[in-house]
Amino acid sequence: MEKYMNSFAVHAGSFFDGFVPSGPVTVYVRGTRIVRVDRTGALPADGTQVIDLGPHACLIPGLIDTHVHLAFDAGPDPVTSLAATGDADLLAQMRAAALTALHAGITTIRDLGDRDYLSLTLVEEWAEHPERGPEILAAGPPLTTPRGHCHFLGGEVEDTKALRAAVRERHARGCAVIKIMASGGRMTPESVPPHASQYGLEDLRTVVDEAHRLGLPVAAHAHGIQAIRDALEAGVDSLEHVSFLTADGMNADPALMQAIVDSNTFASVMAGVEPSVPIDQARYEVIMNVYGTLQKMGAKVVIGSDAGVAPPKPHDVLPHGVVDLVRAGVAPVDALISATSLAARLCRVEGRKGRVTAGADADLLAVNGDPLKDPGALLDVLAVFRVGTRVR
Structure with a gap:
């Protein structure tokens, strides 16, 4: 160096x-x-x-990835791996993941789900030596329902009083963003399915109101159509994944897509896969085409790669997301804006990043x-x- x-x-x-x-x-x-x-x-x-x-x-x-998980190892079973790893070893793994991202030109990341606020440990470690990794904008353990998606990260919470307290705790610890699991997810078999909602509109409003009162943005994990609709109505700052899932598959509802375009909410799309890792290419192309359509309609599309969650998602995958957005019909300049200045605006580091x-x-x-x-x-x-x- x-x-x-x-x-x-x-x-x-x-x-x-x-x-x-x-x-x-x-x-x-x-x-x-x-x-x-x-x-x-x-x-x-x-x-x-x-x-x-x-x-x-x-x-x-430097590129900005708006959705990563440093605590996940991008292996075939990151949840089991996480459970078997103590904090000291996990921090070493997270440092290595962050360095992988940095060497790919990703100089800022939003970590939208770690265990026990370990990302904040890295933020503190690097305060005097920021060149050791990307700038980390950490959410800490995501808010989730009991036994809900990613409950093993330590963020289980329900009812209005507890949700407000959880937001205040993250603010007090120094988190830069609040993450809430509005829908279920594939990594947690015991949660509701990805297309189903975990929190309703009033719970989402509670979190948004408390976070915004404290000056923090809210990122909502939202695969299902109802979860997207409720999160949008609640006023979250970013919709993570935006998969438009139903029990029967994807249904990119045009009216809901237009509502996203007309809102102040960003669509943080999980573009980008490592080309050497086999995936369901047909399914991936369908969702990339939806993302491309959202961008061309005028939505504020940024790239949140979801790095760490599976082998196709190593921590340096973001540049592939730019390439894939262009393949989906997005102009190269707009794809680059998505990974730089527009992402900085979402992350509230505009002007500095x-x-x-x-x-x-x-x-x-x-x-x-x-x-x-x-x-x-x-x-x-x-x-x-x-x-x-x-x-x-």
Whole structure:
């Protein structure tokens, strides 16, 4: 790992600032922040150290994954593995998972479900050395019903008083977001099925009202149509997965899709799979087409990969999600916006993350090629900078 602790400049042949592409660029960094962006690409004449990545390099903001699970190992049975792992070993596993993400250019993550607030331990560990991993925006154990989806993470809670108390506890501990399991899920056989709701509208409203009172956003795990509808009406900040599941399969209800478009709620879609791992390709293409349609309708679509939950979801899978959104018909620039500036807006780090501009954190990704023409270039990483330190 190379460190440039003082002042330096990064030069690349093309550029995407989080909103629009342009030609050659020279980005000046001092300490942990970007101090100037020269869109002419001129090299400094004052002796500033230059990291010249070459004419074929494209410099973009560090990527943001809006939905990961560092505590899950992306193995064939992550739940059993988690149960068999003590806290010390689990923290080591989480550090390794975070580093895997960072080396792929993912410099910010929302961890939407850990055990016993272990993600906050990493946040504290890295406070003085942020270059050791992505910035983590942690939810802690997700709120779930007794024996509900992911109950083994420690977030079982029911009734109005207890839900409000659970939100207050997460706020007091320093969580950046509240996660609630509005529907069941596949990882927890003893919960209701993924298409069925766990919490009703009033419970969801209770959580949203308390979280918003404390200044925290709410992310709702919502596979089923009723869960999506209720979470949307309750005013959650992001719908996680948005699978439109019914007992008979997927039913992407046009009226509900339009309601998402018309709302202030983000759709955090689970795009991206590791191509070398076999999956039900037909089913995946159906759901990706739904996500592509949502984006083209005008929904605020970001990519929450669900990294860690299964072998197709390693912790560096997010760039594949950008590629897959483009395959689903999303314009490359919009897919990149989804993983940078729009994701920063959802995560409430807008201005500091997800863009390359003076004053922003020096979280930068350089790739070989132009991802605006070929999103697969995101998989060919040349350099990664985390708050002004080169980590790859």
